[in-house]
Amino acid sequence: MAATRGGGREGHGPDDPRRGLVARAAVGRGRRRSGTITEVSSRSFAADAREWFQVGEIEPGLHVVAEPGHVLSWLIAGSERCALLDTGLGLADISTAISPVAAAPAFVVNSHVHFDHVGGNELFEHTEMHELAPQWIEAGCREAHLRAYRELADSMNESWSRFERADRDGWFMIGPDETMRAWPGRGIAELGWRIDPPRPTRLLADGDAIELGERTLRVIHTPGHAPDHICLLDEAAGILFAQDQAYHGPHLIYEEGSDPAVFARSARRLADELAGRSGSSTWPTACGRRSRRASSASSRTRRRRWPAARRRSRRCGACSESGCAAQTSATSRS
Template identity: 35%
Template sequence: MGSSGWFRVQEMVPGIFVIQEPGHVQSYLVQGKERSALIDTGMGFCDIREAAEPLAGNSILVLNTHWHFDHIGGNALFTQIAVSILEAKLIEKPIPNDLLRRIYVEPFMEQGVPFPQGFDPRTYKIRGSRATRLLDHGEEIDLGGRILRVLATPGHTWGSLSFLDSRTGALLCGDFLYPGTLYAHFEDSDPQAYIRSLKRILEVEGEVRLMLGGHNEPLVPKDLPKKALEGFQRILEGARPTYTVYDWGEPVLRYEFGEVHILTKPPGSRGVKLPLA
């Protein structure tokens, strides 16, 4: 399946390329002298390896920010995969066609997003993949000429990771931070953990020159960690939700504090459980 025309590629800072998929998610290729890192692998609509390999020019290690379907779709195309020690099991299960049709294919059709050439909605599925390295907070991944430091940033999911690039000061943060509504309403989401993670990022603020997120515009507003921290703190202090929304058929609380929007699970609810095969 050809990848040309589906992914939009742009160099954000020297040696870091965003690989965007229309209307939804983005992955990042970080070039090293000895090997390169592909941070997340998208939805699996189309071969992301074909898009990433020419940018890398050497071997690719996949680093997953977290286990969600839209970040691991192309994992099975690669042999070297590193993921949080807390989420390794979750990337092993295949995601079946009927589920993917419901969550991606049908909404995309409704929005009029054109599918890539060769994509067949009837056979589309995500294969399971196996981690070859388990990551924990504080580890370093040497790519040659640049080191990615692993920062545990749980909150969106329990094992969410961010990666801080020594060469450019870019923090690649997946779904922990991006411009848009932050999701802290899943079964393995945790607002308290979100607060600790945001404080962790503010502690290394001096090293962070820019942040690149997993959805919407790649560049995360510089003041988002501080504003999101204030938002989560207000929620835990008992702020009233702005309104209730439904996700996966379950009620979810939506908070709007200026530009910061956050979804959380209602008190007593276990949160939205994403189905797995």
């Protein structure tokens, strides 16, 4: 399904990279219930959800669902339903990960449709995204992205393994407990890794409200990183969910549809609006962040997000790091 900037869709031609994705999406669909999560797919995943995701409570009603080193998704609870902001890489079943902590039925809101934010969409019945998103789904979810991501992860694991072997032979620069976080290469080789095209059930526009029950999220369209990128503002709680609009380190504004000048305008708008609302120039954010550690390792490396701020000393429930950005930002109040 080729998509164009103008929003037109074409049929599935023989060279269409998403033909296979669409065909496989029709296989194995089922429906089962797990707590408050209605799963609409019975596919197998390359990694075990309870090992792959790290779910931590930031405060009552707010959980970070981390794929450390990759993407942070958020489970935002109201009295009637929970919004799952983004669904990650699709390497493990995110519905299983959130099931123990979801106090109400969950649905998906996508910050944008880059593949690493929509990988688990197919597990949920209801999905909301910006009205521009459908025309960018093809560009964001190409199999080439997954192949490049997988090749990079495989090469990093191979490099680490060789370094570790050499170090254990006599240098001892690596501590005895230090190891690389597991990458499910074997599971991917056996089961494949696919991301089915996300299908919206509601299209959002700037200023729209997402009602969760005693909690309202306002949509702020923040194009630049991606044309369809949105932030969600919980004004009553004083939290901005900024995702790829705000994180530490170099910003990734080079994908198809990215525009640095537009990104800067979105950042300016957020600063102006939030400063006006909070009466200060700072506003707490909860976002998928990229660490200084990772960005210094390679500015060309694909998404490497890890909570990084150092302002709090107590440990984060998501990543066990002291004072991580997720904990600091989401628990700060202006």
